[in-house]
Every structure is written in C-alpha cells, then in structure tokens.
Amino acid sequence: MRRIPSVLALAATVLVAGCTSGPEPAPAGRSAAPATAAVDYAVWAAGRSTPVADKLYPRRGNPGLDVLHYGLRLDWQPARKLLTGTATLRIRPTRDAAQIALDFTGLTVDAVTVDGTAATGTVKAEKLAVATPVTADRPVTLVVQYHGTPKPVPMPSRRGDADEGLGLRPARDGSLWTMQEPWGALTWYPANEHPSDEALYDIAVTVPAGWSAVAGGTPGPADGQTFRYSSADPVASYLVTLAVDRYRKVTDAGPRGLPLTYWVRPKTDDKALTVLRQSPEALAWLEKRFGPYPFPTGGVVLVASESAMETQQMITLGRPAKWSRQAADGLESVLVHEYAHHWFGDSVTPTTWTDLWLNEGFAMYAQYLWEQDRDRFSDRQLETFLRASDARLRRRSGPPGKPNPAYFAESNVYVCPAAMLKELNDALGDAAFFALARAWVQEQRNTHQDRASFIAFVNSRTGRDFTKLINAWLDSRTTPR
Numbered sequence: 001m002r003r004i005p006s007v008l009a010l011a012a013t014v015l016v017a018g019c020t021s022g023p024e025p026a027p028a029g030r031s032a033a034p035a036t037a038a039v040d041y042a043v044w045a046a047g048r049s050t051p052v053a054d055k056l057y058p059r060r061g062n063p064g065l066d067v068l069h070y071g072l073r074l075d076w077q078p079a080r081k082l083l084t085g086t087a088t089l090r091i092r093p094t095r096d097a098a099q100i101a102l103d104f105t106g107l108t109v110d111a112v113t114v115d116g117t118a119a120t121g122t123v124k125a126e127k128l129a130v131a132t133p134v135t136a137d138r139p140v141t142l143v144v145q146y147h148g149t150p151k152p153v154p155m156p157s158r159r160g161d162a163d164e165g166l167g168l169r170p171a172r173d174g175s176l177w178t179m180q181e182p183w184g185a186l187t188w189y190p191a192n193e194h195p196s197d198e199a200l201y202d203i204a205v206t207v208p209a210g211w212s213a214v215a216g217g218t219p220g221p222a223d224g225q226t227f228r229y230s231s232a233d234p235v236a237s238y239l240v241t242l243a244v245d246r247y248r249k250v251t252d253a254g255p256r257g258l259p260l261t262y263w264v265r266p267k268t269d270d271k272a273l274t275v276l277r278q279s280p281e282a283l284a285w286l287e288k289r290f291g292p293y294p295f296p297t298g299g300v301v302l303v304a305s306e307s308a309m310e311t312q313q314m315i316t317l318g319r320p321a322k323w324s325r326q327a328a329d330g331l332e333s334v335l336v337h338e339y340a341h342h343w344f345g346d347s348v349t350p351t352t353w354t355d356l357w358l359n360e361g362f363a364m365y366a367q368y369l370w371e372q373d374r375d376r377f378s379d380r381q382l383e384t385f386l387r388a389s390d391a392r393l394r395r396r397s398g399p400p401g402k403p404n405p406a407y408f409a410e411s412n413v414y415v416c417p418a419a420m421l422k423e424l425n426d427a428l429g430d431a432a433f434f435a436l437a438r439a440w441v442q443e444q445r446n447t448h449q450d451r452a453s454f455i456a457f458v459n460s461r462t463g464r465d466f467t468k469l470i471n472a473w474l475d476s477r478t479t480p481r
Contacts, residue, residue: 001181001360001409002308002334041139044068044090047200047234049448051094054194056353056405057156059126060183061194062101066092068139070199072189075206076213076244078174081149083107087189089142093134100142103186103193104128106167107148115141126153128190142190150176150187157408161306168242174211176244177303179316182353182408185237196351196448198234205242212247214263214301216240216314231312233295234446236349241311243301254280254298255287261299261314269302271323275331276300282336285370286343289434291442294347300335308334310341310363329374333367340366343441351448356409357400357474358454361417362437365425368418386419391479401451401474420473423480427469428462436461 047068054061071088085107091100100114105126112121114132121130121144134140152165167187168178178184185191192199205213206226213227216235220228245265250273252260262276279300283293295313305318315338320327344366345359372382389411397412398404425433440457451474458466472480 001179001310002337039090039139039141041068041090041092044200046232046446047090047198048092049197049199049234051192051194051197052351054196054352054354056403057182060103061192061197062103063194063196064093064095064097065100065102065192065197066094067192067197067199068092070189070191070201070203072201072203072205074188074204074213074242076176076211078170078176078208078211078244081170081174082147083150083168083176083188084147085145085189087142087144087146089144089190090139091134091142092139093136095136097134098131100130100132100134100140102128102130102190103183104144104190105153105186106151107146107188109144109146111143111145113143126186144190153184153187155408156182156406157410158406159409164306171304174244175246175304176242177301177305177316178240178242179305179307179309180240181238181309183238185240188242191237193237195236195238195349195353198236198349198446198448200233201229201231201235201240203229203242205244207244210246211244212249212263214241214243214247214314216312218297218313219261233312233347235312235346239310239312239346241301241309241314241316243303243316245303247301250276252277252280254283255293258283258293259297261297263299263301265302269319271328272302272317272319272331275328275335276302276317278332279335279339282332282339282370285373286336286340286366289366289369289437290340290343291438294343294441294445298339298342308338310338310345312342312346315339332374333371336370337363337367347445348441349448351450353408354401354403355450356403357413357417358449358451360409360414361400361421364414364418365421383422386415386422387479389415390419394477394479399475399477401471416473419479420470423469423473424458424466427464427466432462 049066051063053063067089069090073086075084109121112119119130119132150168152167152169155162155166166180167184170176183193186193203215204226207213215229217229217231247263248266250262254260260279264273297313300315300317302317302319307318309316340363344362350358393412397410400413400416455467455470
C-alpha cells in the first residue's frame with residue numbers, strides 16, 4: 001500500500017508512505033436461499049487457512065473461524081447510493097463455539113440462515129454475531145442478506161491519507177471504491193478481517209446501464225449489467241477490491257500473454273492510462289528477478305483516492321491530484337511497487353500485522369531498484385539515501401519489527417526493511433540474492449509467513465547465519481552499522 005505522491009524521486013522524502021439502519025428497506029419478498037442438503041466443502045479446500053489472533057489488533061478477525069469461500073452477490077444503485085447484498089460464507093470452525101462472530105458494520109441485516117435454517121444475527125461494536133453453535137472442523141454455510149449505504153471506518157495511522165478512512169465509500173456522483181488495509185471489508189460484507197484467514201471468492205455485482213463494476217480475481221462472462229469475478233487463489237480480506245464507475249475497459253497482454261485489464265474513466269484518465277500501459281514492461285522486469293507472476297490475470301482500476309493498494313489481480317490506484325512529468329514518474333513507481341506486492345504480500349502473506357515489513361520492505365526495495373534503472377543513480381547514492389531515511393524514520397516511528405498499533409503502515413515499515421534487504425543483497429551479490437528472493441516467493445506461494453520463517457529460509461538457502469543482521473535491522477532503535 002502506498003500513498004500517491006505528487007513527486008516521487010530518490011532524493012525526496014518517502015511519504016508516510018447495535019445494527020445501523022440503511023436508507024431504504026430491502027426489496028420485498030427476498031429470503032435467504034437454503035443451503036443444499038449435502039455440501040462438498042472439499043471444492044474450497046484451497047481456501048483453508050490456520051487463523052491466529054493478532055497482537056496489534058486483537059478486536060479484528062476471529063481465530064475460531066476459517067472462511068473457505070465468500071460468495072458475494074451485490075447490487076449497487078448509484079442514484080440512491082444503495083448497496084444490497086447476499087453473502088454466502090463457507091466456514092470451517094477451528095474450535096467449538098456458541099456463536100459465529102464476524103466483522104461487519106454500517107449496514108442493516110435483513111435475513112440470516114445457517115445451513116438453510118433461519119438464525120438470529122445481531123450487529124454490535126462492528127461485529128455480526130449469529131446465535132448458532134458450531135463444532136470444530138464441522139463446516140457450515142452462513143448466508144447473510146443486508147442493505148444500506150456503506151460508510152468508511154477510521155484508519156489507525158498518522159499517514160497523510162488516513163483521513164480517507166477505510167472501507168467502501170460512495171462518491172457524490174454515485175461511483176464507489178474501497179481501500180481496506182488493515183481492514184475495511186467489514187463495511188460491505190461480513191468478513192473474517194485478518195490476513196491469516198485467506199479464502200476463495202466469487203463476486204457478482206449488478207449496476208445500471210452505463211456503469212461498470214470492477215473487483216479482484218479473474219473476470220468472468222458478463223450477464224447483462226452483472227459483472228462477475230472469481231479467485232482460484234486464496235485472498236486475504238484486505239486484498240479484495242470493489243469499484244463502480246462509468247469506466248472504459250482497456251485490455252492488454254503482459255509477459256507470456258498474461259491477460260491485463262485497465263479500468264479508466266474516458267478523458268479523465270487518458271494521461272494515467274499511458275502509465276498503466278507500462279504494466280507489461282514492469283511485470284517483465286519483476287518476473288526476471290522474482291519468477292513468474294503468481295496469478296492468472298492482472299490489471300489496474302483507477303479511483304478517486306490519495307492512496308494505492310496491491311489488491312489481488314486488480315491493483316486499486318488513486319489518480320494524481322495534478323498531472324506533470326514528475327507525477328507520471330511517481331505514478332509509475334507506485335505501479336511497480338503495487339505489482340511487486342503481488343509476489344510479496346498477496347501470494348506470500350504475513351501471518352499477522354506485526355510482520356507488515358515483510359510485504360512492504362520487498363515492494364519498496366523493488367521500487368527503488370526500478371527507479372535506479374530508470375533514473376540511473378548509483379548504488380552508493382541509494383545506500384546514502386536509505387541510511388539517512390532509515391535514521392530519520394526510526395527516530396520518528398521506531399523500528400519496523402515493533403510497530404505501534406496506532407501508527408499503522410508508516411514509512412519505517414517500508415524504508416527500513418528495504419535498507420535491510422539492500423544489506424542482504426550486498427552481502428550475497430545480485431545472483432544469489434535474487435535466487436533467494438525468487439525461491440522465497442515461488443516455493444511458498446499461497447502461504448502465510450513471518451519473521452522466524454523468513455530468517456530460517458534465508459539461513460538455510462544461503463548456508464550462512466543472517467539472524468543477527470535481520471533482527472538488528474528490524475528491532476534496533478538506531479540504524480545498524
């Protein structure tokens with residue numbers, strides 16, 4: 001995740017980097033469809049996870065539930081700013097519990113069923129509680145129908161883009177978009193909001209004529225004004241996206257014929273589209289260093305945000321406030337950063353938010369290396385910049401391996417681990433370093449990892465003990481020598 005800068009160059013300072021009622025009742029006559037008598041949950045086995053409790057944000061997520069699959073059927077009416085949804089969740093309880101508890105807020109629940117039987121669902125303190133007991137490893141199907149106007153929730157950060165909030169938000173013109181790291185999915189569907197619980201997704205969104213709906217995953221066949229997307233690779237809830245606007249669809253091909261799609265507003269996004277068309281070059285550059293792109297399709301959707309997000313298979317990218325050559329270079333750098341995340345963060349995901357550095361450090365280092373190739377600055381200049389930035393950021397925000405929960409995703413978790421990776425690169429040399437990075441993401445595709453597993457992998461692959469180096473860069477309050 002990056003804030004969109006007005007100028008992004010090496011010498012620049014890195015920007016830090018009860019139920020609520022909706023406006024209208026649900027359509028009459030709707031009722032939750034009962035689940036089939038015998039459900040084969042094995043078809044969603046790729047969505048199986050081992051959820052854990054998060055030390056930074058213990059209120060988010062439920063380690064007692066493993067959501068295997070989300071089926072979302074949504075309808076957006078721009079003129080009324082009304083979202084109507086049916087969420088079908090295939091859930092594997094990881095322990096016995098008296099109820100099903102998920103993250104959800106701001107929308108009115110109309111009906112709930114569990115395995116086809118009507119149940120009571122109560123929304124309070126940003127949680128949906130369904131009063132149905134569950135048994136460990138005995139999967140259930142939860143169906144929730146709801147409606148209302150989504151509202152963002154606060155972001156726990158001092159970042160410049162934190163004022164946007166998190167989650168799905170309607171604009172005055174009826175368009176719709178979301179940014180949701182470390183959470184925000186709870187504003188538009190019931191979710192287990194934690195990176196340790198990834199799931200498969202099928203999303204269908206119906207919009208009026210002249211509008212398009214964009215989501216992450218592989219695009220499916222359109223059915224009139226219903227747009228469909230599916231994810232065969234598991235997705236963390238913070239990496240799911242949704243955008244609705246009067247978009248124009250532009251198709252492209254990346255390395256090895258990879259299907260790419262750009263969603264842009266006519267005329268408004270013409271200049272930005274020239275940057276998006278650099279995606280094949282950026283992906284080829286990344287593949288050379290980190291191996292094949294990990295998903296079957298890719299692309300970018302432009303939205304009215306100050307930020308950008310590595311949402312899986314479909315980057316959510318904010319439009320620059322003003323256009324210039326520097327803004328174009330900045331947008332290009334952010335594009336590379338977010339694509340790099342598809343290896344580091346999307347395919348290999350941190351187990352908890354404490355290890356956000358594991359995502360952002362690699363994406364930031366990849367971005368710097370791209371800029372080094374583009375702008376032709378020396379390795380010594382990069383070293384000088386990284387050390388000066390690292391020292392300043394540690395003084396301001398602390399070490400990246402010990403983040404403050406009130407200051408989510410500040411620049412220390414971007415730049416400081418990028419500096420650590422450069423030290424590792426210098427110690428190993430380019431050939432060994434990129435072989436290590438490539439093996440890390442290719443061999444552990446669709447898994448959750450943390451500091452301990454990263455250190456063990458580095459030491460095992462290199463035959464050298466880098467434990468002290470890595471821990472020093474993650475934990476020291478001053479820049480390591």
